[in-house]
Amino acid sequence: MLIKGGTLHIGDGRILPDTDILVQNGKIAAIGTGLMDKEVIDASGKEVFPGFIDAADYAGCIDMAYHAHDYSENSSPVVPYVNIKHSVDPDEVERQEFYKSGITSMVMVPGNKNVIGGMAAVLKTTGININQMVVKEQAALKGSVINTVKETFGSRGVKPSTRMGMMNLLKETFAKYQKPEECGKLSYIEAKNRDIFQKVFAKEVPFVVAANTKAEIESVIEGLKPYDVKLAICNAYQAGQAKEAILEAKAAVILGEFSHMSSEVHYDTDFEAILELERQGIPVAISLLTDDNVLGRECLFWTVSKLKKAGAAEEQILRMLTVHPAEIFGIADVAGTLEVGKDADIVICCGNPIEACDAYVTETLIRGQMVYRKEEAVCC
Amino acid sequence: MRLLIKGAVVYTMAEQGVVHADVLVQDGKIIAVAPGIAPEQEDQILHAEGMYLLPGLMDGHVHLGLMDMESGEISETTAPVTPDMEIEYSVDFASKDFTYCMKEGITSVCIIPGSSNIIGGKGIVVKTNCAEGKKEILNSYACMKAAMGGNPQSAFGRRGKAPATRMEILRQFRAYLEAVRLFTESGEREITSAYRRSELLAGVPVLEGKVPIKIHCTRHDMAAVMQVLKDFPVKYTLDHAWGTAPYVDQIAEAGCGVMFGPAGCYRGLGEGREIDFRDVRSLYEKGVEVAMISDAPLLSPESIIYEAGEAVSAGVPVEEALKMITLYPARWTGCEERIGSIEPGKDADLVLFNGLPARDVHARVMYTIISGNIVYKMMIEEEAKKIC
Numbered sequence: 001m002l003i004k005g006g007t008l009h010i011g012d013g014r015i016l017p018d019t020d021i022l023v024q025n026g027k028i029a030a031i032g033t034g035l036m037d038k039e040v041i042d043a044s045g046k047e048v049f050p051g052f053i054d055a056a057d058y059a060g061c062i063d064m065a066y067h068a069h070d071y072s073e074n075s076s077p078v079v080p081y082v083n084i085k086h087s088v089d090p091d092e093v094e095r096q097e098f099y100k101s102g103i104t105s106m107v108m109v110p111g112n113k114n115v116i117g118g119m120a121a122v123l124k125t126t127g128i129n130i131n132q133m134v135v136k137e138q139a140a141l142k143g144s145v146i147n148t149v150k151e152t153f154g155s156r157g158v159k160p161s162t163r164m165g166m167m168n169l170l171k172e173t174f175a176k177y178q179k180p181e182e183c184g185k186l187s188y189i190e191a192k193n194r195d196i197f198q199k200v201f202a203k204e205v206p207f208v209v210a211a212n213t214k215a216e217i218e219s220v221i222e223g224l225k226p227y228d229v230k231l232a233i234c235n236a237y238q239a240g241q242a243k244e245a246i247l248e249a250k251a252a253v254i255l256g257e258f259s260h261m262s263s264e265v266h267y268d269t270d271f272e273a274i275l276e277l278e279r280q281g282i283p284v285a286i287s288l289l290t291d292d293n294v295l296g297r298e299c300l301f302w303t304v305s306k307l308k309k310a311g312a313a314e315e316q317i318l319r320m321l322t323v324h325p326a327e328i329f330g331i332a333d334v335a336g337t338l339e340v341g342k343d344a345d346i347v348i349c350c351g352n353p354i355e356a357c358d359a360y361v362t363e364t365l366i367r368g369q370m371v372y373r374k375e376e377a378v379c380c
Numbered sequence: 381m382r383l384l385i386k387g388a389v390v391y392t393m394a395e396q397g398v399v400h401a402d403v404l405v406q407d408g409k410i411i412a413v414a415p416g417i418a419p420e421q422e423d424q425i426l427h428a429e430g431m432y433l434l435p436g437l438m439d440g441h442v443h444l445g446l447m448d449m450e451s452g453e454i455s456e457t458t459a460p461v462t463p464d465m466e467i468e469y470s471v472d473f474a475s476k477d478f479t480y481c482m483k484e485g486i487t488s489v490c491i492i493p494g495s496s497n498i499i500g501g502k503g504i505v506v507k508t509n510c511a512e513g514k515k516e517i518l519n520s521y522a523c524m525k526a527a528m529g530g531n532p533q534s535a536f537g538r539r540g541k542a543p544a545t546r547m548e549i550l551r552q553f554r555a556y557l558e559a560v561r562l563f564t565e566s567g568e569r570e571i572t573s574a575y576r577r578s579e580l581l582a583g584v585p586v587l588e589g590k591v592p593i594k595i596h597c598t599r600h601d602m603a604a605v606m607q608v609l610k611d612f613p614v615k616y617t618l619d620h621a622w623g624t625a626p627y628v629d630q631i632a633e634a635g636c637g638v639m640f641g642p643a644g645c646y647r648g649l650g651e652g653r654e655i656d657f658r659d660v661r662s663l664y665e666k667g668v669e670v671a672m673i674s675d676a677p678l679l680s681p682e683s684i685i686y687e688a689g690e691a692v693s694a695g696v697p698v699e700e701a702l703k704m705i706t707l708y709p710a711r712w713t714g715c716e717e718r719i720g721s722i723e724p725g726k727d728a729d730l731v732l733f734n735g736l737p738a739r740d741v742h743a744r745v746m747y748t749i750i751s752g753n754i755v756y757k758m759m760i761e762e763e764a765k766k767i768c
Contacts, residue, residue: 059646095647259644259686262677265480296655298644301741302686308742357689357739358698 001368002035006043006348011050011322011337013315021048023344026367031340041363041370047352049318050338051104051345051366052300053325054125055254055285056208056234058084058111059294060093072111073118074152077160078173081192082118084108085137088130098125099364099372101297102347105135105335107325112144112210112235112291113152115160115169119196120208122329124345126371135343139329141200144210145170145220146235148292163219170209171223177201178227206230206252206328212267212291217242221249232283232328235291237263239284240273252283252328257299258306260290271310278316278324285325301353308354317354344368382406383752384419388428388732391699393435393707393721398699403433405728408751412724426754431746432736434702435722436487436729439684440709441594441619441639441673444478444489445471454494456501460536460543461556461575463524463582465501467493468517473510477677481508482756484682485731485745488518490713495527495596496535498543498552502582503594505713507729509750516751522713523617524586526553527596528605530650546601554608560587561612589615592712594639598651599623606634617712619673623654624663632666637712640704641673643687657694660704664696671709688738701738728752 001023008016008031022030022037058071061084070087073079088108098106106125110117120140127133145166154161160169176183177197186194199205207224211217211233222245224231231249233239235256239246246253253274258264278284286303288295304317326336334343345366351359364372383405390401392413402417403410419425446453446467453470456462471491481489488507493500503525505518528549537544543552559572560583568584571577585591592615597605602618606627609616617637624631624638631638640660647653663670672687674680688701696704710720718727729750735743748756 062646062648095653097647259680259683260678262477262480262680264680265477265677294646296644296646298686298690302644302683305686305689305741309744353741355741357741358692360693 001039002037003041003043006046006048009049023368028340028342028344043348047349049347050322052102052321054103054106054288055325056109056287056289057106057294059096060089061087072113074113077114077153078116079118080116080196084110085121090130098297102361104345104366110142112148115166117142122331124366136331140206140208142208145216146210146212167223200229203230206232208232208234210235212237214238214241218245221245237267237269240270243273255286257288257290257295259299260295275312283324283328284320286320314354382423384423385426385428388431388433390433393703394723405752410724410726410728428732431732434731435706437485437705438488438709439674440490440671440713442489442676444676445475447677455496457496457535460497461499462497462501463499464578468504473515478508478511481681482748485748486681487729487750490522492525495531498532498549500525505715507750509755518715521591523592523594525594528601550604557612589613592616594619602627622651624659628662632668638670639673640670641687642675642679657690660691661695669708670704672704685737692738698739
């Protein structure tokens with residue numbers, strides 16, 4: 001399939017006008033001019049982007065029919081050895097119609113109720129079954145030190161019921177699995193947990209931890225200082241206020257969703273400072289995850305608007321939607337930019353949705369398959 | 381002292397349409413909208429070249445000041461029909477949500493009871509500078525709140541009380557309106573045993589068509605309530621209105637308003653999966669007046685701006701989308717005399733943006749003006765430096 005004559009936003013800052021993309025076997029086979037193929041999508045006058053990545057979400061794990069809330073294994077505050085992949089209902093993911101907003105990949109994370117909540121996975125946003133959707137399994141270990149944890153366990157009289165309780169459990173767990181031999185003979189589950197932590201200590205996968213406020217972010221960074229791990233802070237509403245700590249730790253930042261229950265109002269988010277972090281080399285991604293919920297696809301671009309209001313450049317926003325999340329979760333070999341050899345996750349738009357409200361997606365490709373085409377799209 | 385706003389592109393939301401004009405403000409009111417107004421010596425001048433001037437934005441459906449307290453203040457759930465409840469007494473007017481609204485250009489909000497009751501009580505319209513100690517209520521009876529569907533059903537049915545079903549909700553809704561009619565026709569003497577006098581009195585201006593009923597409803601609940609209301613000469617808005625596609629013609633015929641949102645929600649089961657801005661476009665094309673709502677604090681108040689942008693993305697013209705967050709909410713909450721457009725005689729509730737909201741993703745509030753006073757000002761870097 002050939003996508004002909006579009007303005008390509010590569011993702012690394014380059015913008016190539018009137019350029020073609022050749023798609024073969026689900027991959028980008030060539031980028032250039034004058035390319036030929038039998039099947040052609042005319043993209044002249046359109047803007048072409050790499051598929052956007054929602055950097056944290058658990059859409060598909062809620063099970064609305066039975067209110068099962070399959071995203072948090074809240075029988076215990078520390079459950080490293082569960083895999084979010086096993087909770088995903090592909091139909092429920094499909095219902096979100098992510099591709100209509102150009103979102104082609106999502107990082108499926110366990111919820112924010114557990115200090116250690118299990119393994120995250122990167123998925124494509126549509127597919128006939130979960131195995132087909134997987135981009136990367138065991139892509140991160142997920143944790144949380146926000147109020148949601150206290151509210152879940154403290155109310156039952158189970159530790160943690162305080163911030164010090166959460167930090168205590170977090171540090172204890174990291175200490176235990178760094179030197180498991182000091183803990184005597186490990187049980188079956190402890191041995192599995194150790195295997196997971198070994199990936200974290202080897203920096204094969206990041207530890208993604210929810211921390212809202214300046215104090216929570218600084219506590220996590222301080223508490224995990226003894227360990228050489230790849231740290232990413234999600235739901236990081238006050239990342240701007242915790243700028244120094246984040247820069248020093250070189251932690252990645254994943255912004256939570258801002259519209260739900262007036263999150264921005266209550267956390268006093270400093271968007272200018274967050275943009276400054278990104279300019280100083282901190283990977284910053286955006287997501288639809290709230291403290292105890294997830295929102296609809298539109299909201300990813302409502303966050304884009306907040307960042308634009310704070311003065312973000314277009315290429316900076318695009319990095320947050322593509323390159324940065326790909327880098328944080330180790331999928332830059334297959335996603336994040338329009339480059340030869342990567343998955344053909346491609347969004348074709350009438351207008352530029354990072355600049356204009358009246359822009360809209362006309363076609364979305366995931367692994368070269370057209371998963372969405374807008375009817376009656378009359379492009380300007 | 382007068383305030384003269386010079387050189388902005390003015391979206392009047394009135395007959396004048398979009399004009400390049402100056403706007404003159406005196407004693408909290410707009411007194412002139414015209415190009416090249418000459419300033420007098422005392423006038424405070426606001427140079428707004430390159431900016432866009434809009435009427436203060438309005439959200440016609442919020443629960444601000446009701447939910448940031450520990451105990452719930454949103455619904456009086458001891459009975460399903462409580463028409464004489466006055467939401468004013470539950471609101472914390474000092475909530476920082478109101479101050480945030482000013483920062484985002486929202487100058488008025490209609491605060492209403494929640495949706496646990498079939499009839500929940502009286503909503504008010506207040507200006508958002510209320511947290512600064514200037515509580516100005518524009519309309520103390522802006523609407524009567526009602527709710528259909530799952531909310532009253534679960535709030536009462538789960539406790540083994542009526543209503544446990546939609547059919548009982550519609551029965552009680554009609555029974556109340558019929559009791560009010562009987563009460564009015566009898567010269568306010570006939571009181572059925574089911575309602576107190578004050579409950580019936582609350583319904584009188586509703587049946588006179590002076591106060592609209594604001595009905596929480598979606599999908600088939602809309603069809604049901606529109607059918608019942610054919611028998612009463614009332615004004616009403618269908619609020620939330622998710623899953624509108626099959627009912628667009630019926631809504632246009634009914635002549636009611638629609639308050640759409642909150643959007644951007646997770647697509648769960650039922651109505652929640654049917655949020656679709658193409659419906660907003662269809663309603664607009666049929667001549668229905670649609671207002672965007674955030675249901676704040678459920679969504680952040682400025683979400684109405686993003687919702688207007690989504691409507692534009694779905695094909696609604698920008699000026700119409702902006703009416704959805706200014707003129708129409710004012711009209712459908714009985715405040716059009718005072719706010720909702722930029723015309724001489726109206727309150728000087730105004731917002732200056734550095735781009736056009738619902739068109740430019742980067743559009744940001746530079747100034748918010750309420751009753752002629754600048755209540756919020758964005759500090760621009762160069763300007764901040766000057767002050768330093």
